[in-house]
Amino acid sequence: xxxxxxxxxxxxxxxxxxxxxxxxxxxxxxxxxxxxYPYPVHHYRFxxxxxxxxxxYMDVAPTVAGNGRTVVLLHGKNFCGATWDDSIxxxxxxxxxxxxxxxxxxxxxxxxxxxQYSFQQLAANTHDLLASxxxxxxxxxxxxxxxxxxxxxALVYPQATRQLVMVNPIGLEDWKALGVPWRSVDQWYxxxxxLNADGxxxxxxxxxxxxxxxxxxxxxxxxxxxxxxxxxHLKVAWNSALIYDMIFxxxxxxxxxxxxxxxxxxxxxxxxTAIGSDIAPPEVKARVGHYAVLGKQTAQRIPGSRLIEFPGxxxxxxxEDPAGFNQALVKALD
Numbered sequence: 001x002x003x004x005x006x007x008x009x010x011x012x013x014x015x016x017x018x019x020x021x022x023x024x025x026x027x028x029x030x031x032x033x034x035x036x037y038p039y040p041v042h043h044y045r046f047x048x049x050x051x052x053x054x055x056x057y058m059d060v061a062p063t064v065a066g067n068g069r070t071v072v073l074l075h076g077k078n079f080c081g082a083t084w085d086d087s088i089x090x091x092x093x094x095x096x097x098x099x100x101x102x103x104x105x106x107x108x109x110x111x112x113x114x115x116q117y118s119f120q121q122l123a124a125n126t127h128d129l130l131a132s133x134x135x136x137x138x139x140x141x142x143x144x145x146x147x148x149x150x151x152x153x154a155l156v157y158p159q160a161t162r163q164l165v166m167v168n169p170i171g172l173e174d175w176k177a178l179g180v181p182w183r184s185v186d187q188w189y190x191x192x193x194x195l196n197a198d199g200x201x202x203x204x205x206x207x208x209x210x211x212x213x214x215x216x217x218x219x220x221x222x223x224x225x226x227x228x229x230x231x232x233h234l235k236v237a238w239n240s241a242l243i244y245d246m247i248f249x250x251x252x253x254x255x256x257x258x259x260x261x262x263x264x265x266x267x268x269x270x271x272x273t274a275i276g277s278d279i280a281p282p283e284v285k286a287r288v289g290h291y292a293v294l295g296k297q298t299a300q301r302i303p304g305s306r307l308i309e310f311p312g313x314x315x316x317x318x319x320e321d322p323a324g325f326n327q328a329l330v331k332a333l334d
Contacts, residue, residue, distance in 0.1 A: 026222055030232020031056065032108045035223055038085040039100075041108050044129045048104070049115060055129060056108025057081065057101040060092050067095035069162070070135050071333070072126070075100075076144025077170075077243065078204070079316075080107035083220055087141075087318055090326035094334070099138070101129055103149070105239035111232055112239070117246040119152035127157055136160060139333060143167040144273070144315065145243075151252045154261045163333065164263045168271050168315050172294040174251040179284040180276040182248065188241035195237075197225035208315035210270045217319070248275055256302050263305040264332050267295035268313030268320065308332065 028034045037058065044055040058081055071091050073084040081100040091098045102109045103122050126149070130138060139162045142150025147169020154161040176182060183191075201221045205213045228236050274280075274289030292309075299307035308328055310317040318325045 026226040027230035028223070028226040029230055030111055030227075030235055032080070032102075032223070032227055035082070035226065037082045037108070038088065043108075044101075044132060046125070046128060048121070048125065049112075051112055053104055053110040053112065055101060055104060055110070055125060057099060057129060058088070059133060060088050060098040060100070062095045062097060063092045064095050066097065069095075069333075070097045070099060070130075070138040072130065072135075072138045072140050073098060073100045074126070074140065074142035074146030074150050075102065075106065076146050076316075077247065078200070078224060079144065079146075079220070080223060082107075082223065083316075083319065084143075086322035087326055087329065090322075090330055091333075094330045096333075097135075099130065099133065099135065101126060105243050107227070111235040113235070115239070115242065117242050119149050119246065119250055119252065120156060122149050123153040123156050126153060127160065130160070137162050139163040139165065141165040141167065141329070142169060143318065144170055145247055147171065148247065148252050151256065151259065154259055154263075155252075155255055158260045161261045164259065164261050165266060165329070165332070166263070167266045167318060168268050168273070168291060169265075170247065170273055170275060171252050172256075172291075172298050173274070173288060174253045175274055175276055175280075175288055176248060176251070178288055180248075180274070180280045180288060183244070183276065183279070185241050185245050188244045189238055192228070192237035192240045192244075193233075195225070195228045197221050200224050207273055208271070209320065210312070210314045212314075212320075214320075220319075244275065256298060259302050259305075263302050265295055265299055265302075265305060265307045266310070266317065266325070266328065266332075267291055267307065268310045268315060268317040269295060270312050271315040273315050306332070 039058040039060050041056045075081055081102045084100055088098050137160050140150040140153055147166035148171040154164045269292040271291035272289040277285045277288055299305050313320050
C-alpha cells in the first residue's frame with residue numbers, strides 16, 4: 001500500500017468507522033463478495049500500471065442457436081454488470097454471446113490503491129479481456145458512463161467494433177465548459193465517504209427515475225450501499241473519486257462526430273443526469289442534463305447514427321421498461 005493511501009486511511013478512519021456503524025445494514029466485500037450475480041462471475045487477471053489487477057466479468061452463451069455475434073454490455077458509474085440482467089436474458093435468447101465486464105474500480109473488480117484512470121485505459125483493458133476470450137469484433141452497448149467508455153472504445157478500436165449502442169450516455173455535453181464547478185479528487189473522496197442507502201435512493205429516484213420508484217430498484221441500492229459501506233469502504237470511495245474526476249475532466253463530446261461505426265442512441269428523454277450539477281449555480285444547473293434535447297443534438301452530430309427515444313423514461317430505460325427496451329435493442333441489432 002502506498003504511503004499516501006495509508007495516510008488517507010488513517011485520517012479517514014474515524015469518519016469511516018462512524019459512518020459504517022451508523023448506516024450499514026448489508027455489507028459486501030471490496031469486490032462485491034456476498035452479492036449474488038445472475039450468472040457465474042469469471043476473473044481476468046492482468047498487469048496494468050505496475051500492479052496485478054482482477055477484472056470480473058460474465059460470459060453468457062446463447063440459449064438458442066447462436067448467430068456468431070457477441071454483444072458487450074458496459075455498465076454505468078452507479079451500476080454493475082449485474083444490473084444488465086434482463087438485457088442479458090433477451091440477447092442470449094436472441095442468439096448472441098453476451099460478455100459483461102465490471103471495469104477496474106467497480107463492483108467485482110479490483111480497487112487499486114493508485115491508478116491513472118482514463119477512458120483509453122478502460123477501453124484497452126476491455127479490448128484485452130475480449131482478446132483473451134477470442135472475441136475479435138463485437139457490438140458495444142454502453143449505459144451512462146459505460147456509454148462514454150463505449151464511444152471511446154469505438155474511436156480507438158473501430159475495426160473491433162461492429163456496432164456502437166449508447167444508452168443514456170453521460171458526456172453528451174461538456175459540463176466543465178458549460179460552467180459546472182470542478183471538484184478536486186479529495187473533495188470527491190469526502191463526498192463518497194458519506195454515501196449511504198438513503199442518499200443513493202433519493203439521488204436515483206429524483207435524477208434517474210423521474211421521481212418514480214419501483215421495489216425492484218432496492219436491490220441495486222443495496223448493492224451500492226453494501227459495497228460502499230463494507231470492509232473495502234475506503235478503497236471503494238477513493239477509486240470512486242478518481243473515476244468521477246476521469247468522467248468530469250475527459251469529455252468524449254468533442255470527438256463524437258469522428259465515430260466511423262454504425263451508431264445507435266437509445267435515450268430516455270426525461271433523464272436529467274449531469275455530473276456536478278448538485279454544486280452548480282442555478283443558472284448553470286438549469287441548462288445541463290436535458291436528454292430530450294441532447295439525444296437529438298447528438299444524433300445529428302454523429303454521421304449516420306440512429307436515435308430511439310423512450311418518452312417519459314429516465315436515465316436507465318433498460319431497467320424502467322425492460323421488455324420495451326430489450327425488444328427495441330434486439331430489433332435494432334438484427
